[in-house]
Amino acid sequence: MDIRTLVLGRSPRRRLKLAVASITVTASIAFTTTTASGAPTTIDDANAAAPLGNVVPAPVSVQPAADVRFYLKSDSAIYATGGAATDVANLLAGLLRTPTGYGLPLKPLSPSTDVRGIALMLGGADASTGAEGYQLKVTGTAVTIRANQRQGLINGVATLRQLLPAKVDSQNAVAGPWPVQGGQILDYPRYAYRGALLDVARHFFPVSTVKRYIDDLARYKINYLNLHLIDDQGWRIQIGSWPNLTEIGGSTGVGGMMGGYYTMADYKAIVAYAAQRGITVIPEVEGPAHEHAALASYAELNCDGVAKELYVGYTVSPDGILCIRKAVTYTFLDQVIGQLAAATPGPYIAVGGDETQGIPQADLQYYYSRVTAIVAKYGKKVLGWQESLGGLAPAGATATVWMPGLSDDLVVTAANAGAKIIMAPAPHAYLDMKYDPETPSFPVGNSWAGFIDVQTAYDWRPEAMVAGVPPSAIGGVAAPLWTETAFALDHLENLAFPRLPAIAEVGWSPAATHNWDSFKVRLAAQGPRLRAARVGYYLHPTLQWPWGS
Ligand code: TNX
Numbered sequence: 001m002d003i004r005t006l007v008l009g010r011s012p013r014r015r016l017k018l019a020v021a022s023i024t025v026t027a028s029i030a031f032t033t034t035t036a037s038g039a040p041t042t043i044d045d046a047n048a049a050a051p052l053g054n055v056v057p058a059p060v061s062v063q064p065a066a067d068v069r070f071y072l073k074s075d076s077a078i079y080a081t082g083g084a085a086t087d088v089a090n091l092l093a094g095l096l097r098t099p100t101g102y103g104l105p106l107k108p109l110s111p112s113t114d115v116r117g118i119a120l121m122l123g124g125a126d127a128s129t130g131a132e133g134y135q136l137k138v139t140g141t142a143v144t145i146r147a148n149q150r151q152g153l154i155n156g157v158a159t160l161r162q163l164l165p166a167k168v169d170s171q172n173a174v175a176g177p178w179p180v181q182g183g184q185i186l187d188y189p190r191y192a193y194r195g196a197l198l199d200v201a202r203h204f205f206p207v208s209t210v211k212r213y214i215d216d217l218a219r220y221k222i223n224y225l226n227l228h229l230i231d232d233q234g235w236r237i238q239i240g241s242w243p244n245l246t247e248i249g250g251s252t253g254v255g256g257m258m259g260g261y262y263t264m265a266d267y268k269a270i271v272a273y274a275a276q277r278g279i280t281v282i283p284e285v286e287g288p289a290h291e292h293a294a295l296a297s298y299a300e301l302n303c304d305g306v307a308k309e310l311y312v313g314y315t316v317s318p319d320g321i322l323c324i325r326k327a328v329t330y331t332f333l334d335q336v337i338g339q340l341a342a343a344t345p346g347p348y349i350a351v352g353g354d355e356t357q358g359i360p361q362a363d364l365q366y367y368y369s370r371v372t373a374i375v376a377k378y379g380k381k382v383l384g385w386q387e388s389l390g391g392l393a394p395a396g397a398t399a400t401v402w403m404p405g406l407s408d409d410l411v412v413t414a415a416n417a418g419a420k421i422i423m424a425p426a427p428h429a430y431l432d433m434k435y436d437p438e439t440p441s442f443p444v445g446n447s448w449a450g451f452i453d454v455q456t457a458y459d460w461r462p463e464a465m466v467a468g469v470p471p472s473a474i475g476g477v478a479a480p481l482w483t484e485t486a487f488a489l490d491h492l493e494n495l496a497f498p499r500l501p502a503i504a505e506v507g508w509s510p511a512a513t514h515n516w517d518s519f520k521v522r523l524a525a526q527g528p529r530l531r532a533a534r535v536g537y538y539l540h541p542t543l544q545w546p547w548g549s
């Protein structure tokens with residue numbers, strides 16, 4: 001597919017669509033006071049309980065009880081059955097104390113407890129909830145979230161936050177009331193892998209920015225974060241036995257800007273912060289391409305024994321390929337992967353493997369067999385990009401498709417032989433693409449995979465991306481945020497929101513609930529929440545954003 005034709009061919013139609021949409025939005029602001037979903041459009045509505053189903057991603061099943069209301073009050077408590085439930089209760093209390101100004105003490109929960117507030121119960125949930133699902137029940141006196149595993153309680157908490165009025169995201173104490181609509185929700189994910197990727201290599205971002213992005217992701221039940229720690233333009237993780245990687249390789253970034261790196265302690269802090277919020281960090285060690293920063297840091301890693309100049313270009317370095325047949329390459333990878341594996345409780349190490357076109361297949365196979373053995377030695381599983389499927393043993397491998405059409409034969413063969421496939425198709429899921437030619441404004445945003453408006457981010461089916469991949473081989477979806485053109489938190493958030501929630505819904509919600517007309521109303525209702533939380537987002541003109549957005 002010629003990507004340039006696609007982009008140029010779409011733009012006149014898109015302009016027309018945007019023009020029509022902005023007329024509709026203007027009209028709705030002037031004349032409408034309620035939307036079909038009941039999303040708040042006036043100041044008074046913003047204090048109301050959200051309709052029970054007004055959640056992103058859409059839950060599996062919602063049964064509202066029209067006349068029932070729960071109110072969180074100053075004397076409410078948060079109850080938990082101990083252990084992991086108490087950890088999650090702590091997380092919830094931390095989220096609710098600031099906006100409500102209430103004490104919300106934590107109390108133990110037993111079958112005889114008279115609950116006046118919110119109860120988190122581990123165990124006894126419907127079997128359909130699986131490892132990550134939950135049941136949420138709202139009566140006049142209690143909100144009860146029940147799950148069989150910790151992850152399910154965390155997901156239930158993410159839902160409850162969206163059922164409280166939007167002001168629950170305020171950064172300071174605000175007046176109640178704090179109603180929640182009565183009824184029941186039963187919910188669990190369609191796919192076990194709902195990933196995001198943050199590129200901290202092209203431009204380095206401080207720990208505080210990564211934590212903030214983790215907070216943003218957790219709202220939408222994202223459960224994996226691929227931290228892209230290494231690329232041509234920068235090496236971002238301190239490796240004890242190889243200090244030049246960060247001293248030299250971490251000193252710069254795209255355009256020579258925003259160098260920096262994480263110490264192992266920083267990395268562990270990020271991993272722990274994410275884990276508390278239900279997100280498993282996957283460290284990514286690129287290779288054999290995209291390794292220019294390492295080759296600039298150590299002469300001996302180069303085939304000719306000469307260290308390269310640092311690379312600060314925008315695209316992939318043509319010289320960033322590891323010396324595949326040199327023994328020291330694998331001593332190096334063993335130590336890097338070993339140290340990262342020791343600091344990573346999650347099951348995956350991402351081994352990169354993209355943009356290896358031009359490297360002989362035999363070399364690629366040799367490289368992947370060595371790297372796979374190293375990852376396995378440290379007790380982890382490999383996650384690669386689609387090109388790596390030519391070299392990875394399919395059983396036990398997981399690979400991400402970023403460009404349907406690029407290597408479909410490899411993907412189909414591997415998927416049929418047991419590999420798990422994650423779908424992150426660039427024309428739908430690459431958050432670094434612009435929304436339209438002017439948004440975000442220059443210099444932020446790419447367009448090589450097309451412009452991605454909110455509907456394009458939402459309207460795609462993982463099972464239809466690569467013909468011949470059995471639906472059972474699809475492990476999930478991912479939303480990468482590459483940062484060649486993004487270098488501030490504000491850039492990251494305005495690219496990710498509101499498209500990331502769209503991709504999160506594709507990954508979480510049953511295919512049967514997929515409906516743009518319903519989604520766009522639920523998504524727009526996130527506006528006042530993101531605004532209150534001071535999360536940057538693009539007020540995309542095709543959505544009818546309610547009051548407070
Ligand atoms: C392609 S996707 C890349 C990245 C770039 C991205 C920019 C992939 C596996 N490779 O290295 O950052 O495009 O959109």
